[in-house]
Amino acid sequence: VEINPSQADFHGRLAHILGRIGRIEQAIAEAERAVELNPTLSQAHAWLAEAYEAQGMTERSTIHREKATKLGQAGF
Numbered sequence: 790v791e792i793n794p795s796q797a798d799f800h801g802r803l804a805h806i807l808g809r810i811g812r813i814e815q816a817i818a819e820a821e822r823a824v825e826l827n828p829t830l831s832q833a834h835a836w837l838a839e840a841y842e843a844q845g846m847t848e849r850s851t852i853h854r855e856k857a858t859k860l861g862q863a864g865f
Contacts, residue, residue: 790803790819795826796826797822797823797824797825797826797827797830797833798823798827798830800819800820800822800823800826800833801819801820801823801830801832801833801836803816803819804816804817804818804819804820804823804833804836805836807819808836808840813840813843813844816840817837817840817841817844820833820836820837820840821837824837824853824856828856829860830860831856831857831860831861832857834853834854834856834857834860835853835854835857837849837850837853838850838851838853838854838857841853
């Protein structure tokens, strides 16, 4: 990510890793950056939907779940 910050997939992978080790806030920020760079990343939207749901942020969860569904990715 430091070498090539414009690669959305790299941010998505980092978000996944950060989420797995419990660094949710950082993971969410990376996933948001991923979908900012590439709004068609259905897995990142699906992951964000689940992460926001777990944080009790249902409005944000709904937004990303709808995007993931439209892009063909119902879950992460």
